[in-house]
Amino acid sequence: MPTYQLQRGTYDAYDDDALNLDKLQEILKATVSLYGFNPIITPIYEQTELFTRSVGESSDIVNKEMFSFVDKGGRNISLRPELTAGVMRAIVTNKLYATRDLPLKYYYCGPAFRYERPQQGRYRQFTQFGVERVGVTSPLDDAETIIMGYSSLLMIGFPRVTLKINTLGDEKTRDNYRAALKEYFAPHIASMCEDCKRRFETNPLRILDCKDPQDREIIAKAPSMSEYLSDEEKAYFKVITDALERFDIPYELDTTLVRGLDYYSHVVFEYHYTSDDGTNLGAIGAGGHYDNLVSEVGGPMLSSVGFALGLERLNSLLKEIKQEEYEKPFLDCFLIYQGEECQTVAFDLAMMLRFNGFKCDLLYQNKNYGAQLKVATRKMTSFAIFVGEDEVKNHRFNIKNLETQEQEAVAYDDLVAYLDEHLEVHHHD
RNA sequence: GCGAAUGUGGUGAAGUGGUUAACACAUCUGGCUGUGAACCAGACACUCGUGGGUUCGAUUCCCAUCGUUCGCCCCA
Numbered sequence: 026m027p028t029y030q031l032q033r034g035t036y037d038a039y040d041d042d043a044l045n046l047d048k049l050q051e052i053l054k055a056t057v058s059l060y061g062f063n064p065i066i067t068p069i070y071e072q073t074e075l076f077t078r079s080v081g082e083s084s085d086i087v088n089k090e091m092f093s094f095v096d097k098g099g100r101n102i103s104l105r106p107e108l109t110a111g112v113m114r115a116i117v118t119n120k121l122y123a124t125r126d127l128p129l130k131y132y133y134c135g136p137a138f139r140y141e142r143p144q145q146g147r148y149r150q151f152t153q154f155g156v157e158r159v160g161v162t163s164p165l166d167d168a169e170t171i172i173m174g175y176s177s178l179l180m181i182g183f184p185r186v187t188l189k190i191n192t193l194g195d196e197k198t199r200d201n202y203r204a205a206l207k208e209y210f211a212p213h214i215a216s217m218c219e220d221c222k223r224r225f226e227t228n229p230l231r232i233l234d235c236k237d238p239q240d241r242e243i244i245a246k247a248p249s250m251s252e253y254l255s256d257e258e259k260a261y262f263k264v265i266t267d268a269l270e271r272f273d274i275p276y277e278l279d280t281t282l283v284r285g286l287d288y289y290s291h292v293v294f295e296y297h298y299t300s301d302d303g304t305n306l307g308a309i310g311a312g313g314h315y316d317n318l319v320s321e322v323g324g325p326m327l328s329s330v331g332f333a334l335g336l337e338r339l340n341s342l343l344k345e346i347k348q349e350e351y352e353k354p355f356l357d358c359f360l361i362y363q364g365e366e367c368q369t370v371a372f373d374l375a376m377m378l379r380f381n382g383f384k385c386d387l388l389y390q391n392k393n394y395g396a397q398l399k400v401a402t403r404k405m406t407s408f409a410i411f412v413g414e415d416e417v418k419n420h421r422f423n424i425k426n427l428e429t430q431e432q433e434a435v436a437y438d439d440l441v442a443y444l445d446e447h448l449e450v451h452h453h454d
Numbered sequence: 455g456c457g458a459a460u461g462u463g464g465u466g467a468a469g470u471g472g473u474u475a476a477c478a479c480a481u482c483u484g485g486c487u488g489u490g491a492a493c494c495a496g497a498c499a500c501u502c503g504u505g506g507g508u509u510c511g512a513u514u515c516c517c518a519u520c521g522u523u524c525g526c527c528c529c530a
Contacts, residue, residue, distance in 0.1 A: 030503090030521070085528050089455075107530085141528070142455080143521095153530060220527065310530070335530025363488070396482095398490040413488055425489070432489085 034141075034149025036337075045340050046152070048351045049181055050134055053154050053334070056177040057132045060169065062156055065131035067111035069138075073101040079110040079321055081287025083227040090139040092149075104138035109318070109331060112157050117324035127160030127327075134336075146341030155312070155333030159319060164261045167292050167314055167330045168268035174296060174310060174332045175274055181339065182347045183298055183309070188269070188276035190294040192262040193230075193283065194254050195316065199290065202253040203229055213243050233281040250280050258291070265292055288321070289313035292330070298342060309342065310334040357448055358424075359401035360387035361394055362412035371412040374422075374440075381441050383448075402427060407448060410440075 031037065038046055054064070073093050080087050092104040105111055112133060116122055121129055134154045143149060158170050171188070178186045193199050206229045210217075214225050217232075217240050224231045233244060251259075269276050282293055293313035312332025319327040358378060362371040371387055378385040386404065388397060394411075401409050411423040416434075424443065425432040435443045 033521070090528080137530085139529075142526095143523095144525090145523070147530080151530065155530090308530075333530060338530055361489075393487070394489050395486085396490090400490095402490055409489075411488070415488085423489090427490075430490095 032149075034143040036148055042340065044354070045343070045351060046336055049336055049339060049343075050154065052181050053177050054132065054134070056180045057156055057173060060130070060173050062130045062132045062158075065112055065115060065133055065157075066135070067108070067115045067133070068105075069136055070102050070104050071111055071114065073103040075110050075114055075322065076103055076106060079113060079288060079318055080107065084287060086139060090141050092138045092140055106139050107137055107333065108133045108135065108153050108155060109157060109333070110322070113159075113318050113322050113324075116159060116319060117322050122160065122319065122324055122327060128162070128166060128329075129159040130156070131159075132156045146335075146338040148337055151338075152336040153333050154336055155331055157329060157331040159327050159329040161314075161328045161330055164264035164292075165268065168265045170312070170330045170332065171265065171292070171294055172268065172272060172274060174312065174334075177334075178296055178298075178310060178339075182343050182349070184346065185275075185299065186309070187297050187299060188274060188294055189279040189282050189297060189308075190266070190269075190276050190292065191250070191279050191282040192254065192258065192292050193250065193290050193313075194258045195290050198253050198255065198258060199230075202248070202250055205248045205253065206230065206232070209247050210243070217243065228287070230283040233283055244281070262292060288315045288318050290316050294332070296332075296334075298346075309339055353405060355384070355405040355407065356386050356401070357383040357406070357444060358385050358408040358410050359397070359404065359406040360385070360410050360412055361397040361401065362387070363391075363394065364414070367412050367414065367417055370417050374410070374412060374437075378440070378444070383441075383444055398427075408444065 073091070076091065077087050082088075086106045091106055094102055096102050112131060116129060132155065135152065136150050137153045138150050140149060141147075156170065156173070158166055161167065171190075175186055175188060194202070207225070210221075210225055210229065210232060214222060217225075218235065221232050221235050221240055224235075232240075233247070235241065235244060254262075266276065266278075282295065283289075291314040294311065295308040296310040297307065298309050310332055312330070314328065314330045316328050317326060318329060319325065360371040360375050362368055368389065375385050375387050386406075388400060392400075398409060406427055409425045409427055411425070413423075416422045420437045421434045422437065422440065423432055424435050424440075426447070
């Protein structure tokens with residue numbers, strides 16, 4: 026027999042991991058639905074060009090991290106490295122911008138693929154949750170989206186989240202700034218690190234992100250974005266930061282924050298989690314405003330704002346910091362029996378209880394009472410119901426409360442009522 | 455793509471160039487064929503990620519490969 030290995034950068038989630046991932050999605054969906062966001066589901070692969078056009082030719086994501094292939098019909102296909110591009114395409118394909126009220130408010134949740142070096146909480150197939158608000162007309166659209174993301178992260182259990190935020194201005198402002206940066210860095214670039222040399226050619230804004238201490242000295246004297254922002258752009262940004270202040274959201278203006286995707290303009294932001302000892306554990310979510318993504322894929326000019334979160338990364342961080350666990354699965358009752366005749370009765374009884382809405386389980390393995398009871402305990406069961414010969418004969422079943430050890434006999438016809446009454450307490454706490 | 459560490463049963467983990475690979479937990483069986491515990495007895499790795507090489511002999515040494523983890527790059 027060949028043995029099949031888990032593919033690099035993929036994972037199997039089960040038990041707590043699967044439960045937590047599931048729960049995470051549930052909470053995120055519930056939170057954004059408070060703001061009127063609805064789900065949108067798009068394919069996990071698209072034609073490659075959609076991503077090169079929208080995500081940007083200069084980004085590493087497109088350059089070296091895409092899972093691309095040619096299908097049997099000769100089409101160039103890529104697994105999506107992020108979900109925004111597909112959502113934009115869907116909006117244009119289905120002309121949603123013309124037939125629905127603006128702004129469109131969609132959330133998405135699903136797998137994305139990037140061929141990169143796996144690390145903890147970071148996989149080649151990972152799950153992104155995110156939102157897109159398309160057709161924004163006010164900085165309040167941006168502010169509301171940013172606050173919604175912040176609040177979502179608190180809802181899933183992060184004790185504190187800080188926001189890094191910056192404004193890039195519109196496309197023209199950014200082009201001017203980019204030109205100014207190139208001019209400034211040109212005489213220095215020979216002495217800077219290899220990455221910066223590359224970035225100088227592909228995307229000079231990203232040089233501002235460099236962590237090399239020597240480069241940082243040069244960067245510190247570089248022209249600042251704010252010198253190139255118009256009054257309107259500054260005013261737009263101020264509406265957003267004012268809103269953050271009204272809600273006491275801790276934010277930090279970071280003028281070196283530029284993000285890796287080419288399509289952002291105006292406001293960009295990252296959510297960071299800082300541990301008790303003050304070390305920044307990195308971005309746990311990020312997003313920004315973009316003006317020409319819809320038009321880039323064939324629709325009208327529509328300003329938009331969105332953010333994305335990586336569920337695996339959230340999950341692995343939460344595992345270390347969260348004191349309270351999400352509710353564990355449990356069973357209302359477990360049927361315990363011995364012998365073939367009793368098995369049939371137990372089977373039928375289990376079905377009856379399930380039809381009445383009780384979580385119920387039993388084994389078909391010929392185990393003795395002790396072993397069955399042990400399994401029931403392990404599965405976090407509230408009541409064990411004994412289905413023995415006496416019970417079958419008398420139509421009365423011994424029900425044992427596995428927590429209190431109390432046991433009493435209940436007639437078949439009274440079982441549902443009995444469980445309803447005794448589980449009520451359990452279900453409401 | 456670059457640098458480093460690591461890989462022994464279901465789990466945690468010890469160990470050695472050479473007859474049966476510790477120990478603990480979990481699991482299973484029996485003592486106890488209608489009640490979860492405890493106790494007692496017993497079972498449980500044709501094999502030490504995979505493939506080569508060195509050797510009379512390798513889980514142990516060497517090489518390659520794959521996976522995992524950490525740092526860089528990038529990013530969710």
